[in-house]
Amino acid sequence: MGQAVSNVLVAEEELKALLVGELGLVDEAEFERARLMATRLKMPLERAVAERGRFPFAFLLEQLAQAWGVGFIDLKVSDVHLEALKTIRDEYAKSHVVVPFEQAGRQLKVAMVNPRDRVLIKDMEQMTRLEVVPFLAPEGTIRRAQLLYKGNLRELLERSTVQASTEVKRPLAAGGPGQPGKQWTAGTGGGTGRSQWGAGTDASEMVTQLLEYAVVTRASDIHLEPYEAEMVIRYRIDGVLHEVLSLPSTAQAPVTARIKILSAMRIDEHRIAQDGRFDADLSGFKIDLRVSAVPTQWGEKIVMRVLSREAASADLDDLGLAASDHEILLRNLMRPHGMILVTGPTGAGKSTSLYAMLRRISVERQSGVNISTVEDPIEYTMPRVNQIPLNVAAGFDFASALRALLRQDPDVIMVGEIRDRETVEIGVRAALVGRLFLSTLHTNDATAAVPRLLDMGVEPFLLASTLVLVVAQRLARRICVGCRESESLDETTMKLLRARPDYEHTIELLRQQGVLGTGPDPLAEARTFRGKGCEQCRGGGFRGRVGIFELFEINDQMRQRIMERQDGGSIRAAAAAAGMRTMFGDGLAKVFLGETTLAEVYRVAM
Numbered sequence: 001m002g003q004a005v006s007n008v009l010v011a012e013e014e015l016k017a018l019l020v021g022e023l024g025l026v027d028e029a030e031f032e033r034a035r036l037m038a039t040r041l042k043m044p045l046e047r048a049v050a051e052r053g054r055f056p057f058a059f060l061l062e063q064l065a066q067a068w069g070v071g072f073i074d075l076k077v078s079d080v081h082l083e084a085l086k087t088i089r090d091e092y093a094k095s096h097v098v099v100p101f102e103q104a105g106r107q108l109k110v111a112m113v114n115p116r117d118r119v120l121i122k123d124m125e126q127m128t129r130l131e132v133v134p135f136l137a138p139e140g141t142i143r144r145a146q147l148l149y150k151g152n153l154r155e156l157l158e159r160s161t162v163q164a165s166t167e168v169k170r171p172l173a174a175g176g177p178g179q180p181g182k183q184w185t186a187g188t189g190g191g192t193g194r195s196q197w198g199a200g201t202d203a204s205e206m207v208t209q210l211l212e213y214a215v216v217t218r219a220s221d222i223h224l225e226p227y228e229a230e231m232v233i234r235y236r237i238d239g240v241l242h243e244v245l246s247l248p249s250t251a252q253a254p255v256t257a258r259i260k261i262l263s264a265m266r267i268d269e270h271r272i273a274q275d276g277r278f279d280a281d282l283s284g285f286k287i288d289l290r291v292s293a294v295p296t297q298w299g300e301k302i303v304m305r306v307l308s309r310e311a312a313s314a315d316l317d318d319l320g321l322a323a324s325d326h327e328i329l330l331r332n333l334m335r336p337h338g339m340i341l342v343t344g345p346t347g348a349g350k351s352t353s354l355y356a357m358l359r360r361i362s363v364e365r366q367s368g369v370n371i372s373t374v375e376d377p378i379e380y381t382m383p384r385v386n387q388i389p390l391n392v393a394a395g396f397d398f399a400s401a402l403r404a405l406l407r408q409d410p411d412v413i414m415v416g417e418i419r420d421r422e423t424v425e426i427g428v429r430a431a432l433v434g435r436l437f438l439s440t441l442h443t444n445d446a447t448a449a450v451p452r453l454l455d456m457g458v459e460p461f462l463l464a465s466t467l468v469l470v471v472a473q474r475l476a477r478r479i480c481v482g483c484r485e486s487e488s489l490d491e492t493t494m495k496l497l498r499a500r501p502d503y504e505h506t507i508e509l510l511r512q513q514g515v516l517g518t519g520p521d522p523l524a525e526a527r528t529f530r531g532k533g534c535e536q537c538r539g540g541g542f543r544g545r546v547g548i549f550e551l552f553e554i555n556d557q558m559r560q561r562i563m564e565r566q567d568g569g570s571i572r573a574a575a576a577a578a579g580m581r582t583m584f585g586d587g588l589a590k591v592f593l594g595e596t597t598l599a600e601v602y603r604v605a606m
């Protein structure tokens with residue numbers, strides 16, 4: 001299971017008494033189905049109950065903490081204060097899965113997976129000579145926070161200074177790699193990750209430290225870019241690239257070689273692109289990495305995609321869908337056949353959404369279906385799902401895999417991406433003969449999927465008969481709740497919004513949903529929000545990301561328009577008139593609800 005799953009020490013009868021008897025979140029029959037599901041999939045019972053009951057896992061943990069009389073915290077790295085961290089040794093914290101995160105006077109707040117362990121609490125009080133206040137926290141968040149025990153990582157984080165809204169510079173201290181006159185040595189050490197960012201750090205340790213920084217900042221990608229006089233390290237955090245540090249050009253060869261060895265690439269080949277992957281265990285926090293190496297003028301550029309196992313356990317309730325959109329998606333996922341597509345650019349969260357859909361199908365149908373996927377490559381491992389990796393070099397591409405899969409008696413098929421006419425034709429045929437087919441497509445919005453598929457050669461009558469739903473999505477940066485403040489809309493912004501051709505339609509939908517008031521000028525009364533910058537978000541004003549969605553459900557009217565080969569503009573206008581919540585409308589709702597900013601919506605949803 002993913003790191004987000006907390007191995008909470010709670011007995012089955014206690015959990016049942018709380019959720020069935022006291023809170024009434026599930027009935028006895030549903031709890032029993034969750035118990036069988038947990039046994040079958042070898043997953044924690046509390047996670048299975050949350051999925052069967054369709055409520056967030058964090059909500060379940062909050063209820064458990066409240067019943068136990070302790071606090072709950074979904075621990076972030078920025079919640080951990082250095083003075084508190086120093087009160088308990090790192091070896092002790094890691095062996096007992098605890099982390100102290102805040103000290104107030106004589107009280108020490110400690111995140112624990114078992115906050116009812118009185119023996120452990122008393123032991124920590126004797127060790128620290130402080131009153132320990134226990135908090136329940138998911139195990140994955142504790143393991144991530146424990147990486148802060150490494151001083152070199154803390155130093156790099158503490159030197160973060162915001163240069164602009166989308167640029168962060170993190171210079172190294174004197175004596176670190178990249179400083180003039182200092183020697184950076186490459187060796188073959190074991191990579192304990194304990195050394196400082198300075199002279200004597202070998203390639204193995206350096207790679208470990210680069211990965212640790214990615215974990216604590218929740219970066220999605222690590223870029224190692226060689227140039228004539230330096231090697232620049234950049235991280236994509238919340239969708240935006242940040243330049244973090246610079247290494248001397250002499251570091252490029254050993255660091256690149258170390259990553260290629262881990263990724264099972266040929267280290268003697270520098271003329272062609274190579275792909276690989278490996279997994280890493282960073283003091284108990286496990287991640288998977290997908291690696292790409294391409295030759296450039298000054299050496300090989302490496303990009304590592306960080307595949308956190310938290311994403312594999314994401315549920316539909318975690319995606320950020322509006323209630324009406326959530327209902328539409330769930331209704332179509334329960335169809336026995338049809339084609340559901342997720343569209344958006346690279347990095348928009350399409351894979352996470354697809355995995356969440358597969359998890360929900362498996363839960364709702366109690367694993368009574370044969371779910372198979374074709375992926376290039378497999379990003380996350382899922383229980384009770386037949387995941388098929390491609391081998392293009394051997395001639396096993398998407399089309400070949402799909403043809404073979406249709407002979408495997410599948411009920412649900414997920415294909416990582418529709419890339420060519422043959423793949424989409426096989427997918428349409430699968431949906432036509434009684435399978436539920438899920439895949440991704442690169443289009444700017446949901447309705448643009450129709451002309452794109454027609455251009456790929458799909459016959460209109462086949463597309464109209466099989467396509468049931470298209471989900472377009474983007475990821476916008478979420479405003480940091482620690483420094484969020486409201487502000488009124490200025491005249492320039494209001495003029496910009498009123499100039500949009502879909503202004504009246506969008507405002508009317510937001511009024512119906514209760515996001516805006518019913519006054520004569522709703523924008524005059526509306527408030528937006530921004531993050532002014534604080535310690536929790538390291539001065540950036542944003543922390544995490546939120547999904548912005550557009551769901552295009554195919555009804556009889558739309559099927560007729562597809563049959564008539566109407567252009568994308570006509571189909572979009574008809575869908576909006578029928579009540580479709582556009583991506584911009586969904587983003588604007590999240591702006592007025594204080595989740596993101598208007599600038600972010602314009603950046604990702606235009």
